[in-house]
Amino acid sequence: MDRCQLELRRLQRELEAQQDLLEVYMTGIRSAMSPIHQLPPELLGEIFKYICCGDIGINCIISKSEKQLPTLVISGVCSRWYNVVNSMPVLWSSFGSKALDSPSTLSHLKLFLERSRLHPLDFQIGDPSFGLPEDSLSFLTATENSSRWRHVQITARESFIVDNIFVPLIDTKQYLPVLVSLNLRSSFDEEFSSFPVDCPALQSLSLNGVPLDLKYPRSTITYLNLECLYPDEISRVILHCPNIQVFEVKNVVDRVEVIPPPNISCNALKFKMKYGDNRDGRKLSYCIVVLNARTKP
Missing domain, CATH: 3.80.10 (Leucine-rich repeat, LRR (right-handed beta-alpha superhelix))
Incomplete structure (x- = not known):
């Protein structure tokens, strides 16, 4: 009787293992038949x-x-x-x-x-x-x-x-x-x-608090976004970007001692300026940018 019980348990474990294997196989078949797998x-x-x-x-x-x-x-x-x-x-x-x-x-x-x-x-x-x-x-x-x-x-x-x-x-x-x-x-x-x-x-350069000196003209830059820079730093960046198409300036920072920036010619088709907290126009007067007739502020 003991031998019969051992054999029954052995056969039961084998059948359960085969059943688990078949269920995994069937799951794989159903997954393979999913529409995403037909792509x-x-x-x-x-x-x-x-x-x-x-x-x-x-x-x-x-x-x-x-x-x-x-x-x-x-x-x-x-x-x-x-x-x-x-x-x-x-x-x-x-x-x-x-x-x-x-x-x-x-x-x-x-x-x-x-x-x-x-x-x-x-x-x-x-x-x-x-x-x-x-x-x-x-x-x-x-x-x-x-x-x-x-x-x-x-x-x-x-x-x-x-x-x-x-x-x-x-x-x-x-x-x-x-x-x-x-x-x-x-x-x-x-x-x-x-x-x-x-x-x-x-083609695109955005500087926020980074007064990057480009050293020489970058004629490929067409989009320029400058934020939290001093006016003379802004002018220095513009000086090296002669072919700007879209130019944005935000939150120009005032120096304690004003350093007049040079006159810089800008050929941008679109110019956008955000004053930040100062709304009296004083910051704009520090940023001396000459815009030609093509520019649309």
């Missing part, structure tokens, strides 16, 4: 691009506990999607972080850089906490990566974050051949405001 890889890739490539830094680490990484989420659905996502560098080319102090952030950024291969990069670096190692962002400024920068947005309360990214470019005399837009929001130290880096494709 060719090319069309599936277009859907993934719509989800993962909409805006700069669409794959973004917001905080230590909050992450929006659609590329990673999609690649984890099934083996087919994983293969499609990994075969498309464009899905890994847009990323960002507002939590550089998170232990996993740098490893995620390096993963995106590696899998983006040779595709142009769109990235944003948010306002990180203190304590970031000085060379932690060196992988971004490596020549094989900086040569792929296309749309770059950097926001940092402390200028050392911007320094860590741009000083290596200047020191190693690199250039940014495919950079189209640059958006900097920070406060530079007086000793570092020079930007002699060649950007032959740069």
